[in-house]
Amino acid sequence: MRRILGLDHLLNKQVTGYVEYSHMFLAELANATMKIQGIRETVPITVAELKLLDDGLFYDRYSQRIDLLFVGRILHAEVPLSYAIQGESIVVTGRCSTIKQVCGVDLLLNESYTGCMGDIIRQKFSLAINNL
Numbered sequence: 624m625r626r627i628l629g630l631d632h633l634l635n636k637q638v639t640g641y642v643e644y645s646h647m648f649l650a651e652l653a654n655a656t657m658k659i660q661g662i663r664e665t666v667p668i669t670v671a672e673l674k675l676l677d678d679g680l681f682y683d684r685y686s687q688r689i690d691l692l693f694v695g696r697i698l699h700a701e702v703p704l705s706y707a708i709q710g711e712s713i714v715v716t717g718r719c720s721t722i723k724q725v726c727g728v729d730l731l732l733n734e735s736y737t738g739c740m741g742d743i744i745r746q747k748f749s750l751a752i753n754n755l
Contacts, residue, residue: 625717625729632712645682645752648689651710652680657693657746658709659719659732661701670703671695671744687753693746700740706730708748715750 657673672695679692691708706729708715717729721736735745 624727625715627713627715629710629713641687641752642684645684645687645689648713648750648752649680649682651713652689652691652708653711655680655691655693655708655710657691657695657748658707659703660705660707661699661703663699663701668699668701670699670701671697673744673746687751689750689752691748691750693748695744697736697738697740697742697744700738703732703736715748 652675655675657671657675658669659671659673660667661670662668673693674695676692676694679694681690681692682688683690703719703721706717706719718727719730719732720728721732721738723731730746730748732744733746735743737744
């Protein structure tokens with residue numbers, strides 16, 4: 624289940640529409656990172672830490688959606704279960720998987736996720752502004 628923490632920081636500002644709201648989100652997420660976690664013996668472990676690509680932040684005005692493209696190395700060969708995207712003051716969290724049929728998953732890791740330590744993963748993430 625996707626959760627967005629820290630929205631109150633942006634909602635307290637006087638915003639006139641989706642475009643202005645999106646620009647605030649773009650500034651908020653300009654240096655975002657994504658952490659993918661799993662569990663080893665009931666202890667959370669970081670499976671991968673991804674950084675936003677230099678040109679990996681894009682606002683699609685037609686669909687009122689922000690797309691983010693992250694890249695990084697797989698640090699541990701554990702099953703990915705959750706993710707967290709850390710912006711300046713906003714955090715987006717949820718469940719992830721590599722299997723399409725898993726229920727309640729917000730983020731399906733793409734085919735670049737091999738599960739092998741040291742391999743590079745590229746992951747796209749979308750955030751619909753009009754749903755916020």
